[in-house]
Structures are given as C-alpha cells and as structure tokens.
Amino acid sequence: MKRKSFIKTAALGLGAAFHMPFTGERYPAEEVFSAFKDDADPDFMYDVLIVGGSYAGLSAALGLGRCRRTVLVIDEGLPRNRTSPQANNLFSRDGQDPAEIREIAGSQLKQYQKYLSRTGGIITGIEIKDDTFALSHADGRIFTARNVVLASGVTDNLQAIDGLDELWGRGVYHCPYCHGWENRDKKTVVIGIGTTALSLASTVSNWTDDITYYSQGIELELPDEAIQMLTNNGITTHNEIVSKIKKSGTGVRITLKGLNEPIYFEACYAPGRITANSGLAESLGCELQPNGGIVVNEQYMSHTDGLYAIGDVCSRSNGQVIHAAYSGTVVAAAINRAFLSQKFS
Secondary structure: OOHHHHHHOOOOOOOOOOOOOOOOOOOOOEEEEEEEEEEEEOOEEEEEEEOOOOOOHHHHHHHHHHHHOOOEEEEEEOOOOOOOOOOOOOOOOOOOHHHHHHHHHHHHHHHHHEEEEEOOEEEEEEEEEOOOOOOOOOOEEEEEEEEEEEOOOOOEEEEEEEEEHHEEEEEEEEOHHHHHHOOOOOOOOEEOOOOOOOHHHHHOHHHHHOOEEOOOOOOOOOOOOHHOOOOOHHHEEEEEEEEEEEEEEEEEEEEOOOOOOOOOOOOOEOOOOOEEOOOHHHHHOOEEEOOOEEEOOOOEEOOOEEEOOOOEEOOOOOOHHHHHHHHHHHHHHHHHHHHHHHHHO
C-alpha cells in the first residue's frame, strides 16, 4: 500500500464524536489589554470590530492601529494555547512563554491606543444593515462597524479520558510541529478513536521510532501492508481503552480499562476533534468547512463583503501561531486598502 493510500485510510473516522470541550482557565486580560482604551462605545461607528483577542486578533489590531483605523476588540479571554507554557515553532520567539509574548505585545500596542478600544465578553449575534455590521453583546449592548474580523478561534473537543483536561498542553499534546522537537526520541503514546489519529502517529514518527497507538476499543481493520508499514516505522497498534492519564515526572502514566498497573510513557499525544467557533459567520450564510472553518480568499475575506476571518477559525489556517499573526497583518492591509479605494473612487 502506498503512503498516500495509507494516510487516506488512517484519516477515516475523523468525524468521531468527542464529548468534552476544553474550557480551561481564562488568561489575565490586563497583560495585553492595558494597551487598549477600555471605552467600548455602542454609539460610535468603528472602522473595524474584531471578535477575538489572541495572536490573530491582536496582530490585526496592531496593523489597523498603525493605519489609523478605529478598532474595537471584543475578547472572551480563552486563547487556544492558554495552557501551554511555551509557544514553539514561532520565529524569533521559539520556546517563549505565551504570557511574556502577550506582555511584549501590550507594550508595543500602547502607542496606538488612540485608535484601539476593547471590551470583554461574548458576541451573540450579528446583522447587516445598510452596509453596516451590528453586533449584539451578551450584556445587551450593540456595537456597529464598517468591517468585522472574526478571530474567534477553535475549540478542542477532547476525548473522554480521566485526567486529560488537566494535562492538555502541559504533558498531553496534539501537534508534533509544536511539540515534536521537545519530545524527540522519547517513548511515545498516541491515543485516537479508531483510526482518527493514525495519520498523526505517522507524523510523530519523524521525531521518534518508539510509538504505541491505542484505538480506544475500536478494532482496527487495516490491510496487512498498512500494519507492516506502521511496524517498520516504529508504530505498534492496540485496541485497548485508555481510561486515565496522570502526570508522572517528565512523562505520563496511562491506565488501560480493566487493568490496574499503569504504563509509563515519556510523551503523549491525544488529539480531539477540532471545531471552529464560527456561529456568527454561519448566521450570515458564509461558506463553511465541515469542521465549521470559515472559507476565505487570499485576503481573508469571507463570501460576505466586509466580513473577514483570520487565525485558526479560517479555511487557510495551518494551526500555527505564526500563521495567526500573519493573517492578522494581511487582513489589516486589505481593510485599509478597501478604505483607500472608497476614498479615491
């Protein structure tokens, strides 16, 4: 079986339902939002309203502030990487604490404070009236803007394994491009529902040849050629159910259902099902991917004029922090060009 065929086979079952959406703790907004004016005004027409204030949203705010565009950022305080102690694979910031990155971002944004406002909370609805966006806040306020940027991110719907929530990002991971180097040459476990994470296991084999895969009780019906390919690359498969994960030293101990003796691994990947936080775009009839990601063009505009999507919530995302920041820069320039086009038309 060719590798392309194997990856296609391994991807089957990606729609399997995981029932534990990760919520975690909110990060302290003052780390970065002290750079913004805390004066969200329902009576003011903003140039741009940004929903979401993590890497993508803040990058867009930076670019728009530099272009002297009035911006309101509404943020819930739940960035996807809030539990991770490091931001890896990020050029010039590789391995840095995300809290430190937010602090630096805040200090750099402060000079554009004249144009940047913020408020906390959740946007519950969106409408378009006379080419103007009206967004309803959960507290009853309605904010208006000429453009909207959705930087609302995604939700990691975790597998129902005892202890997984507590270790997410702190010992249990989902992305080898973010954590593979740190876990190189380690005894590694990958946990998926059926075949859902076999393609991930094959990617992890780039960094280690000692990988144990558990399919959570689902019989893996793979061709002999695929099994041999896995074995040749250091991947062994098992049908047992991992019922518990617990931190142990620098690694984890997993407990299999029906067994009392835990098994030690130096590294663990247990991806969940990723769903985009894109209810606002859906209500406007935007085209969505199967996981809810908002389909955008190369300027990150959706099928609705003036509505953009950046970061993990958009169809162009690769899940990397550096792309989130890049997409914010691109959308800021695109929106400014649109304003200039209107000015000179």
